[in-house]
Amino acid sequence: MAKLWGGRFKNETDYDAFNFNASLSFDKRLIKEDIEGSIAHSRMLMKCGIIPEEDALSIIEGLQGILIDVENGDLKISPEYEDVHSFVESVLTDRIGEAGKRLHTGRSRNDQVALDMKLYIRNKILSVDSKIFLLEKALFEIIRDNTETFMPGFTHLQKAQPVSLSHHMGAYFEMFIRDRRRLKDIYEGADECPLGSGALAGTTYPLDREFTAKELGFSGGPTRNSMDSVSDRDYLIEFLSALSIIMMHLSRFSEEIIIWNSNEYGFVEIDDRFSTGSSIMPQKKNPDIAELVRGKTGRVYGALMSLLTTMKGLPLAYDKDMQEDKEMAFDAIDTVSDCLKLFTGMVSSMSFNKDIMENSAKRGFTNATDAADYLVKKGMPFRDAHSVIGALVLKCISENRALDDLSPEEWKEGSELFDEDIYDAVSLKTCVENRVTFGAPGSESMKKNIEFYEKYLNEGTLGGEV
Ligand code: ARG
Numbered sequence: 001m002a003k004l005w006g007g008r009f010k011n012e013t014d015y016d017a018f019n020f021n022a023s024l025s026f027d028k029r030l031i032k033e034d035i036e037g038s039i040a041h042s043r044m045l046m047k048c049g050i051i052p053e054e055d056a057l058s059i060i061e062g063l064q065g066i067l068i069d070v071e072n073g074d075l076k077i078s079p080e081y082e083d084v085h086s087f088v089e090s091v092l093t094d095r096i097g098e099a100g101k102r103l104h105t106g107r108s109r110n111d112q113v114a115l116d117m118k119l120y121i122r123n124k125i126l127s128v129d130s131k132i133f134l135l136e137k138a139l140f141e142i143i144r145d146n147t148e149t150f151m152p153g154f155t156h157l158q159k160a161q162p163v164s165l166s167h168h169m170g171a172y173f174e175m176f177i178r179d180r181r182r183l184k185d186i187y188e189g190a191d192e193c194p195l196g197s198g199a200l201a202g203t204t205y206p207l208d209r210e211f212t213a214k215e216l217g218f219s220g221g222p223t224r225n226s227m228d229s230v231s232d233r234d235y236l237i238e239f240l241s242a243l244s245i246i247m248m249h250l251s252r253f254s255e256e257i258i259i260w261n262s263n264e265y266g267f268v269e270i271d272d273r274f275s276t277g278s279s280i281m282p283q284k285k286n287p288d289i290a291e292l293v294r295g296k297t298g299r300v301y302g303a304l305m306s307l308l309t310t311m312k313g314l315p316l317a318y319d320k321d322m323q324e325d326k327e328m329a330f331d332a333i334d335t336v337s338d339c340l341k342l343f344t345g346m347v348s349s350m351s352f353n354k355d356i357m358e359n360s361a362k363r364g365f366t367n368a369t370d371a372a373d374y375l376v377k378k379g380m381p382f383r384d385a386h387s388v389i390g391a392l393v394l395k396c397i398s399e400n401r402a403l404d405d406l407s408p409e410e411w412k413e414g415s416e417l418f419d420e421d422i423y424d425a426v427s428l429k430t431c432v433e434n435r436v437t438f439g440a441p442g443s444e445s446m447k448k449n450i451e452f453y454e455k456y457l458n459e460g461t462l463g464g465e466v
Contacts, residue, residue, distance in 0.1 A: 055099035108199035151357035159364030167441035190235035197226035200317035271349035303332035
């Protein structure tokens, strides 16, 4: 057991208590951020004349060496240390001697861990953002190429009105735009640096907090209240909530893909690379990836609930409960990252059975509203038109036909107002094309959206990649 705080204690920590308290097994993933923060802190201590220049330089060099060795596998993170902070400081002192003991001047693990997490989460926000961006790009191609692929739109999972595949996919595109906007807001909200807040009440050393904030890329400068700084996990809760919403969107999308991929619907076929078989039923091809994405939504929600609950009763400032902010958050981040990656692969390789989709729209009376609107345009009050078409639909249902199959005489039996042009009026193409209000599926209106999406994608990611 290698500890940073033995001086005040007479007895050794109980073995199980040490393990229970230790966080190294999971906070070791913060090592890069921990070292980055320590280097900035050392530079600041040197610049402010708080520690001798040669010590600072040897600390910085030592820290850089530790990171390189850990990354290339020459230095193992062994479990006898309490946490990543203890590990780095102990190894540093073993390697460079006395100077290493000056690293923690004017700092506490409380502001250190607050900083490490913030740096880590900021990077993860950028990484999740770019994964959604790739999904949007894949989705964009489907949207762009399918303005005239007609399909039923549903309400209550009953066929409702015809839309295009482009429009349906556009709905998800909009959700992902909002997801990325949320990530941007959270990133900007987490743009203040907690380093220099000490344990809770700052320090008596003349630290330059502006300097470290700048070194570490926080454009909002240092945080304003040291007690808040060491105990704020709001940005992480916000991130988990954004991740939960992303999963909710992926889960809804998965649910549709599962339904569409079923034998009954047959709208899509998931590529073999993203489906699995059954050990007993030779004919089966299952949408497991989509189901797992839907299923994993639960554990991401769990992480959000867990942290909200952990934080709700904590007195200011730091409490050890906050160490519980890590494991589930890490799990949620990994889960969402994997889901986005797999989902993008699945969506971009999926094939659409356009004929089946179109046929389904035809057979489902999705043009019934348009048939009623036809009568309205010829002067009939909408309520009467609704009832005329309702009766014709009933007739078609009993004869297993579509409205499009009615003969001119049969239309006329419904109302004298029907002419030959009814066939064009209820064709899928007309039904979709005539929906020209902004936001509707008509290709005129979709074209505007496609232009917008193209411009939006050209803006690239939050991290600057296109
Ligand atoms: N492992 C701790 C955490 O994650 C680091 C902070 C420890 N601070 C303390 N006062 N014991 O929260």
